Amino acid sequence: MLIWERLFDFLGIVGNLVVDPINILILFGAVLMGIIFGATPGLTATLGVALLTTITYGMNSSTAMIALLAIYVGGVYGGSYASILINIPGTAAAAATALDGYPIALRGEGGRAIGVTTTASAIGTIIGMLFVVTLSPIISNFALQFTSYEFFLLAFFGIIISGTLTTPDIVYKGWIAGFIGLFLATVGRDLLQFYPRFTFGLAELDSGIEVVPVLIGAFGIPQIIQVLRDRTTLPKMEKLQRILPEFRTIARYFVDIVRSALIGVGIGSIPGIGEDIAGWVSYGSAKNSSKHPESFGKGEYKAIVSTETANNACVGGAMIPLLNLGIPGSPPAAMLLGALMLHGIKPGPLISFDHPNFILEVAAILLLASLAMWINGILLARQVVKVLRIPSQIFMPIIGVLCIVGSYAIGMRIFNLYLMLPIGIIAYFLTEMKYPIAPLVMGVILGPMADENLRRGLLISKGSLMPIFSRPVSLILFIIIFLTVMTQLPIYKKVKVVVKERFFNS
Amino acid sequence: MDNEKVKLRRSDLFTSIVLFLLGLWIVFESFKMPIKDSYAGVKNVWYVSPALFPLIIGFALMILSVFLFKVAVNAVGISYLKKGLTKLIKFKMEERDLKFIAILSLFAFYVYLFIPRVDFFVSTALFLMVFISIFYFEDLDLFKRLYRFFMTGSLVLLVFFLFKLNRLLDESIFIYMTDLLVIAFFILYCSYAFILTIKDNRLKLRYRTSIIVAIVVPLLISPIFKYFLKVILPTEGLVIEVMNIIRYSVFK
Numbered sequence: 001m002l003i004w005e006r007l008f009d010f011l012g013i014v015g016n017l018v019v020d021p022i023n024i025l026i027l028f029g030a031v032l033m034g035i036i037f038g039a040t041p042g043l044t045a046t047l048g049v050a051l052l053t054t055i056t057y058g059m060n061s062s063t064a065m066i067a068l069l070a071i072y073v074g075g076v077y078g079g080s081y082a083s084i085l086i087n088i089p090g091t092a093a094a095a096a097t098a099l100d101g102y103p104i105a106l107r108g109e110g111g112r113a114i115g116v117t118t119t120a121s122a123i124g125t126i127i128g129m130l131f132v133v134t135l136s137p138i139i140s141n142f143a144l145q146f147t148s149y150e151f152f153l154l155a156f157f158g159i160i161i162s163g164t165l166t167t168p169d170i171v172y173k174g175w176i177a178g179f180i181g182l183f184l185a186t187v188g189r190d191l192l193q194f195y196p197r198f199t200f201g202l203a204e205l206d207s208g209i210e211v212v213p214v215l216i217g218a219f220g221i222p223q224i225i226q227v228l229r230d231r232t233t234l235p236k237m238e239k240l241q242r243i244l245p246e247f248r249t250i251a252r253y254f255v256d257i258v259r260s261a262l263i264g265v266g267i268g269s270i271p272g273i274g275e276d277i278a279g280w281v282s283y284g285s286a287k288n289s290s291k292h293p294e295s296f297g298k299g300e301y302k303a304i305v306s307t308e309t310a311n312n313a314c315v316g317g318a319m320i321p322l323l324n325l326g327i328p329g330s331p332p333a334a335m336l337l338g339a340l341m342l343h344g345i346k347p348g349p350l351i352s353f354d355h356p357n358f359i360l361e362v363a364a365i366l367l368l369a370s371l372a373m374w375i376n377g378i379l380l381a382r383q384v385v386k387v388l389r390i391p392s393q394i395f396m397p398i399i400g401v402l403c404i405v406g407s408y409a410i411g412m413r414i415f416n417l418y419l420m421l422p423i424g425i426i427a428y429f430l431t432e433m434k435y436p437i438a439p440l441v442m443g444v445i446l447g448p449m450a451d452e453n454l455r456r457g458l459l460i461s462k463g464s465l466m467p468i469f470s471r472p473v474s475l476i477l478f479i480i481i482f483l484t485v486m487t488q489l490p491i492y493k494k495v496k497v498v499v500k501e502r503f504f505n506s
Numbered sequence: 507m508d509n510e511k512v513k514l515r516r517s518d519l520f521t522s523i524v525l526f527l528l529g530l531w532i533v534f535e536s537f538k539m540p541i542k543d544s545y546a547g548v549k550n551v552w553y554v555s556p557a558l559f560p561l562i563i564g565f566a567l568m569i570l571s572v573f574l575f576k577v578a579v580n581a582v583g584i585s586y587l588k589k590g591l592t593k594l595i596k597f598k599m600e601e602r603d604l605k606f607i608a609i610l611s612l613f614a615f616y617v618y619l620f621i622p623r624v625d626f627f628v629s630t631a632l633f634l635m636v637f638i639s640i641f642y643f644e645d646l647d648l649f650k651r652l653y654r655f656f657m658t659g660s661l662v663l664l665v666f667f668l669f670k671l672n673r674l675l676d677e678s679i680f681i682y683m684t685d686l687l688v689i690a691f692f693i694l695y696c697s698y699a700f701i702l703t704i705k706d707n708r709l710k711l712r713y714r715t716s717i718i719v720a721i722v723v724p725l726l727i728s729p730i731f732k733y734f735l736k737v738i739l740p741t742e743g744l745v746i747e748v749m750n751i752i753r754y755s756v757f758k
Contacts, residue, residue, distance in 0.1 A: 172570050183567070198535060393641035400633075404621070421613055
C-alpha cells in the first residue's frame, strides 16, 4: 500500500512538473547547456552547476532544482562526445569512455557509439534515480538516530575518503587538500560562540567564506589557465553519422548495464567520490568479466556501455548521502548542496519532515532530466558537437567572465570576487602539483558541520570522547577512518611484513 | 622514477615547507583565541573553544607536511633545497610561463582594478578583447606586443586610480569621465591590434571575431543579470546608464 502511495505521489509530482511549459523549457535548456559543458574539454559538470547556481538564485527552489539537476545529468553525459570523437575526454567522468569510444569512431561508427552512450547514460540515470527513491527513507530513518559525534565523524570520513580516493599522487596530498578546505571553512565567526577566526579584522570575512565563489574559483580558474596555457587547438574531429537509440546493442549488454549501474550508485554514494572513478571502476569490472578482455582498448561497445551507465548512475548515487545526510557524494553534488542552502533547504535526516516530498521531487527531476538528455542526445548531438570547433581561446575568456559575474551575483558582493581569484590561483597551483580539488571542496562544505558537531558532542559529554566508542555507528565510522588512514601510512606496510613473517611464514 | 615524478617531488620539497609554516601559523593564531578564559561573558572550557577545530587542522597540516617532506627527501634528497633555490633565482621564463603570467595579470586587473571602478560593460569588453586577441592570434610576437600595450595602459590607469584622479575628473568634468577614458583605452587597443593584423587575412578575420565577441558577450550578459536576474552590477556607469534609458523608455 505504502509503495503504491509513493508511486502515485511520484507520478503526481512528475505530472505537476511537466504541465508547466517553463519547467520543460528550463529542463531541456539546462540539459543542453550541460551537454555543451560536458562536451567541451576544460569545462566540467561541476563548473556548469556552479555557474547555473548563480542564475537560479532568484528562482523558486523547484525550478532551480530542475535547472541544476538537468545540467548535472547533461554534463556527465556530454563528456562522452569529446571522448568518442576527438579522443580527449570532455570531462574526467568520460575519461574511461575515450579508451574504446575513439577506436570505435575511427572505424567510422562514431554515430552508433554516441547512440549507445546516450541510451546507456539515460538508463544509468534512471537506475540511480530508483535507488534515490528506495534507499532514501531507509537511510534518513537510520540517520535520525545520529548524534553530534556521528555527524562529526561522517563529515570527517567524507573528507578523508575523498582525499584517499581522488588523489592523483600520494595520499597525503588528498588529505592536505581536505585540511586546507577545512581551514577555509573556519574563517569567519564561529557558530557556537560567535568568535571571529582568521578574519584579520575585515568585516567582510565575519560571515565566513561563501561556498559558491570558492567552488567557482576552484573549478573554473584552474581550467581556464590550464587550457589556454597548454592546449589551444583540439585535434580534428572524427565524422559523426546519424544517431539512433541502438536499443538492440543496449539489450545485448543488459547484464553489464545492471552491474555498471550498481557500481555507479555505490561509488556515487561514497562522499566526495565523483563520476570519473565510477567510470574507471566500471571499465575495469567490464574488462574482468569479459570473455575477450584483449578486445578492450580496441573499440569494444561493452566498455563504453559500462562506463557511461556507471558515470550517470553515479548522479543518483551522489544524491543519496547529499539528501539524507547532508554529505555530498561528488563535487557537482557539493555544488548542489551550496545551491540548496541558498534556497533555504537544509539536506539531512530531517529533510523528509521539513520538505516532505522533496526527495520524490528530486527523483522526478532526475527521471525527466534523463528523458530530456536522451531526446537531446538523439536529436541534437550532431549540432552540439559543433561546439568542439569553437576555439578554446574564445570560449575560455567568456567562461572567465561568467565565473566572475557568477561569483559576484551571489550576494552581490565584490569581496566575493576578491576572494574567488586567489582561491582559483591556489587551486591552480595545487592541481599542477597533483593535489585533488574535490577534498578541498568537501572540506569547505563539511567544515562547519564537523566543527560544530565535534564541539557540541564534547559539550554534551563534558569533554569526554568515550561516546565515540560506546555508540555503534560512531564506533564503526571511527574504525573505518582509522583503518583508511593507517593502511595508507608506511608503518602499516612494515607491520604487515613483520606480521606476515612472524605468523604466516613459520 | 620518471622525470615527471622527480619534478613533482622537487616541488613537494618546497610546498611541504610552505604547508608546515601554514600549519604553524594556524596553530599560533589559534592560541590567541579564547581557550579557557571567558569571551563575551561566556566562560570557556577547552572543548567548546573556537580554537579547538583550527588547532586540530593546524597540527594535522604540520604532521602531513612532515610526511610529504619525508617522501620528497627520500626521492630527491635534501640537497635539492639549495639547488632548487639557486635555480629559482636563475629562473628563465618560457612561453608557458609568459602565458600564465598574462592570464593572471588580465584577471587581476579586471577584478581588482576595472570592475570596482569602471562600467561593467566597458571593463568586460576590454577584458574580453585583450584576453581573446592575445591568445586567438596564435602568434608569440603579437602576443608579447599586445600584452605589453595592455599592461602599459593598465599601469597608467592604476596610477590614475591610486591618486584618485578618476574621482576628480568625474566630479569636475563629466560624471562618466573614467568610463570614457577606459573606452578610449579600448579603442586604442583595438586600433593597435588592427594595425598589427591588417596585412594578414587570417589574422584580420580573427581580429574581427575577437572584437565581435568582446562586444556581444557583455551586451548579452549585462541585461540578463541586470534586468532578468535583478542583479545590481558591480559598477553601473555610462553604458549601463544608456541601457537603463533604453530599457525604461521601451518597456515602461
